[in-house]
Amino acid sequence: MQTLAVHSFLGQAARPHYEAVATAVAQAAGVAVEPLRETPLAHLPAVVAGPPALLFLCGLPYTRMRDSGSEVEPLAAPVPEDEDAAFYRADLLVAPDAREREPAQLRGARVAFNGDDSLSGWVMPRHALRELGVDPDGYVWVRTGSHHNSLRALLRGEVEAAPIDSTVLALERRADPELGSLRRIARLGHLPSPPVVLVGGDAGLAASLRTALTALGDSDEGRAALALGAIQRFDAVTDSDYAPVRTADTMR
Helix, strand or coil, X not given: CCEEEEEECCCHHHHHHHHHHHHHHHHHHCCEECCCEECCHHXXXXXXXXXXXXXXXXXXXXXXXXXXXXXXXXXXXXXXXXXXXXXXXXXXXECCCCCCCCHHHHCCCEEEECCCCCHHHHHHHHHHHHXXXXXXXXXXXXXXXXXXXXXXXXXXXXXXXXXXXXXXXXHHHHHCHHXXXXXXXXXXXXXXXXXXXXXXXXXXXXXXXXXXXXXXXXXXXXXXXXXXXXXXXXXXXXXXXXXXXXXXXXXX
């Protein structure tokens, strides 16, 4: 039986979801999986060059790796509970008592972001702000290292706003009800959800894993795995689905 490594390059809040998805998908596809590893993004090239692996990966590093010639195959992407397709957004949050009501009113404000290698925390909100006629360079961007850290910085009053991955926010709010007090002043962007990616496998394995991902809703175990991530289902995706990510990346 083939064994796949499993790596998450996404938010820690979703770890139980990724573990459950990997287990259910492996069983359905007839493969074995190693325990999930939460791997730093800097190690992605080594993972891609290594043994066969299943990756939970942001669309931005996926497109950059694919365009650099790496053999990374997107399988499926999640449909969040509040979406009708495999898309997600960046929720621009402010403190409950903040006077700002529109993104343009934040000019000069300290705005937290997790890192410039993030689609939902950097590229997507900056691209969307420009589409709204707001210059993102009018903000004072404060790097925090993660959406989790950005949320805590906002609660502590260290920053005045933060764009947060809408799927991560749903899980962070489950874990910490205090985050429900933060106010959303805009939903920024509408880009493809982070893909589940196969590296080092053949077309047959990719097809089996893709089928297993899209069929998670057909079993009790699969439905439980989806619920852990506040996800309705996984939809099959191909590389062409991530063209909007490439466009946003050129305009960040």
